[in-house]
Amino acid sequence: MKPLSINYFNGFxxxxxxxFGFLTVVPQSVTALIPTFAGIIFVILGFFWNKSPKLIAHIAVTLALIMFAMCVWRFTKIDDWVTTKYIFLVCILSNLLALFVFIKSFIDARKLKN
Structure with a gap:
């Protein structure tokens, strides 16, 4: 999978x-929209990917790392396997996959440079 593709995938x-978390989990919390706003940022970054791929990739990997850490932190705070915990699990897996692909692309680019 290419970094731009995984960037869009992670964003969506x-x-x-x-x-889903905002609309289905009761009581509604505005903080449930944090992943949505991060996803919008990922998609916007994708539009500028070809203009400055190195800079955008570094911004995307930083945002993915922040989102991964945030989701893991919230995931561990939830004791029961309820909808919220599954939502965080999906976000964790998506960000982990994105981090893996981004870091692999950095390593591959470094190998080609040398």
Whole structure:
């Protein structure tokens, strides 16, 4: 999978998870929309990917790492396997996959440079 593709995938997964959490979990919390806003940022970054791929990739991996840490932190705070915990699990897996692909692309680019 290419970094741009996984960037869009991660963005759409985060947007869907955030909206799903906001609309289905009672009581509604505005903080449930944080993944949605992060997903929107990922999609916007994708539009500028070809203009400055190195800079955008570094911004995307930083945002993915922040989102991964945030989701893991919230995931561990929830004791029961309820809808919220599954939403965070999906976000964790999506960000972990994105981090893996981004870091692999950095390593591959470094190998080609040398």
């Amino acid at each position: 997964v985060l947007m869907a998870a955030g909206l």
